[in-house]
Amino acid sequence: MVTVLRRSETGRVGAVNQRQAPRAGTWRRIRNCWQLYLMLLLPVVYLLIFHYWPMYGIQIAFRNYNVVDGISGSPWVGLTHFERFIGSYMFWPVIRNTIILHSYELLATFPLPIVLAMALNQVRLQWFKRSVQMITYAPHFISTVVIVGMLVVLLDPRTGLLNNFLALFGVEPLDLLGNPDYFRHIYVWSGAWQNLGFAAIIYLATLSSIDPQLHEAAVVDGASRIKRMWHIDLPGIMPVAVILLILNIGSILSIGFEKVLLMQNSLNLSASEVIDTYVYKVGLAAPLPQFSYAAAIGLFRSVVGLILLVLANQIARKFAKSSLW
Numbered sequence: 001m002v003t004v005l006r007r008s009e010t011g012r013v014g015a016v017n018q019r020q021a022p023r024a025g026t027w028r029r030i031r032n033c034w035q036l037y038l039m040l041l042l043p044v045v046y047l048l049i050f051h052y053w054p055m056y057g058i059q060i061a062f063r064n065y066n067v068v069d070g071i072s073g074s075p076w077v078g079l080t081h082f083e084r085f086i087g088s089y090m091f092w093p094v095i096r097n098t099i100i101l102h103s104y105e106l107l108a109t110f111p112l113p114i115v116l117a118m119a120l121n122q123v124r125l126q127w128f129k130r131s132v133q134m135i136t137y138a139p140h141f142i143s144t145v146v147i148v149g150m151l152v153v154l155l156d157p158r159t160g161l162l163n164n165f166l167a168l169f170g171v172e173p174l175d176l177l178g179n180p181d182y183f184r185h186i187y188v189w190s191g192a193w194q195n196l197g198f199a200a201i202i203y204l205a206t207l208s209s210i211d212p213q214l215h216e217a218a219v220v221d222g223a224s225r226i227k228r229m230w231h232i233d234l235p236g237i238m239p240v241a242v243i244l245l246i247l248n249i250g251s252i253l254s255i256g257f258e259k260v261l262l263m264q265n266s267l268n269l270s271a272s273e274v275i276d277t278y279v280y281k282v283g284l285a286a287p288l289p290q291f292s293y294a295a296a297i298g299l300f301r302s303v304v305g306l307i308l309l310v311l312a313n314q315i316a317r318k319f320a321k322s323s324l325w
Contacts, residue, residue: 203240
């Protein structure tokens with residue numbers, strides 16, 4: 001009997017030691033690599049302060065917020081602001097404009113960095129390759145305000161360079177910035193020119209990790225450059241492309257408001273009023289800012305984006321065998 005009790009006590013002690021062993025190992029690793037954890041502390045603090053703590057303010061979307069009563073003291077109204085937005089006359093126009101503009105931008109510009117990266121990867125003249133890279137990604141560092149200013153200088157109906165050139169051939173001036181039919185084209189293709197080269201850097205880095213022996217074997221088998229790009233390079237960058245596509249789909253309602261707002265005027269408003277510009281106008285630019293209403297619209301956009309992100313991730317995992325998680 002004593003022997004059995006000793007064995008059971010020994011088993012319990014062993015079980016306790018097994019549970020404590022991982023904890024001791026974790027603290028030992030932290031002590032040995034404390035410099036890395038110290039470096040990690042700053043971004044963690046940044047996330048907590050600027051990304052997680054502001055979530056406390058999300059509740060103003062469910063309140064009639066006023067500055068005097070504060071966030072927690074303002075009266076609770078539930079889903080009133082969400083119902084107001086969904087039932088308003090601006091709901092479908094801003095949703096439609098946002099989805100069309102983002103979808104057009106995604107379909108038109110997403111394949112271009114892939115094509116550019118695959119083409120540059122086949123270039124053997126290093127000076128030419130570096131020159132093309134510099135020329136294509138330099139516009140990314142031009143501010144949005146300057147980009148829109150360049151568009152105004154180029155497309156202004158009275159003093160624009162394009163209309164002055166067309167006037168030499170007797171063509172009437174075109175108000176491209178004031179025509180809603182041209183707004184989306186100008187927005188998307190000016191953005192493609194600005195961000196094409198910078199977006200290709202990710203794919204170039206991915207292509208550099210592909211095993212060169214695959215290309216050598218393909219050359220021995222007589223494969224042309226086009227076939228090697230199609231059967232080696234494209235499958236090699238496909239996982240990264242799928243992840244970026246998922247992220248783009250998740251932000252389909254977050255087109256951003258800076259460039260749209262700068263290009264927006266009373267003539268192209270029917271095509272340029274998107275969710276972000278509408279939130280800015282009702283939440284900040286209005287004579288009587290509606291903070292709770294603007295917060296509700298922003299929260300609605302975020303929830304829809306999260307749902308689309310999860311759905312896109314599940315579809316990509318099922319068909320492309322690649323996903324975010």
